[in-house]
Amino acid sequence: MEMDIFANLAGKMGISSAKLIRKAEEYGRLCQVKCVALNNATSTSKAVLCLDLAATYMKLPIDKEYAVRLSGVTKKLYQSNLKAMECLLGLEHTL
Numbered sequence: 534m535e536m537d538i539f540a541n542l543a544g545k546m547g548i549s550s551a552k553l554i555r556k557a558e559e560y561g562r563l564c565q566v567k568c569v570a571l572n573n574a575t576s577t578s579k580a581v582l583c584l585d586l587a588a589t590y591m592k593l594p595i596d597k598e599y600a601v602r603l604s605g606v607t608k609k610l611y612q613s614n615l616k617a618m619e620c621l622l623g624l625e626h627t628l
Contacts (some may be wrong), residue, residue, distance in 0.1 A: 536561070540567045545603060546595055547585060556587035560622060568621045574614050580603035582611075582618050590624070 541555050548554065560583040564571070569581065581604040586593045601611045619625055 535576070536623065538576065539584065542577070542580050543584060546581075546600060548588070548593075548595065550591070553584070553587050553591055553593060554592060554611065557583040560586050560618075563622055566619060568618055570621065571617060572616055573591065573610075575605065578606050578614065579618075582615055585615060586618065586622070586624060592625070 539554050539561065543549075543554050543557070556581070561580060563573050564579055564583060568579070574582070581600050584599055585595060585597070597601070601608050604611055
């Protein structure tokens with residue numbers, strides 16, 4: 534996964550935080566190693582998912598509907614991949 538894709542997608546999503554982009558890049562690198570089970574996801578959708586996870590981690594709001602549209606997958610598949618990536622990266626939320 535190319536690292537410049539994160540900056541391009543972040544700009545489209547209205548994200549300007551360099552710290553958030555670096556966190557998403559970190560998740561992207563981890564995803565390349567740990568998330569081989571997400572073979573149905575394109576590199577663009579994985580990058581959007583990483584940006585979403587980074588925004589959640591940093592407690593910054595993003596437009597989820599636009600993120601789904603930008604990822605190029607259905608809302609159901611997006612949420613399924615997001616949850617799978619969360620679990621595979623060990624980022625599950627506890628109540």
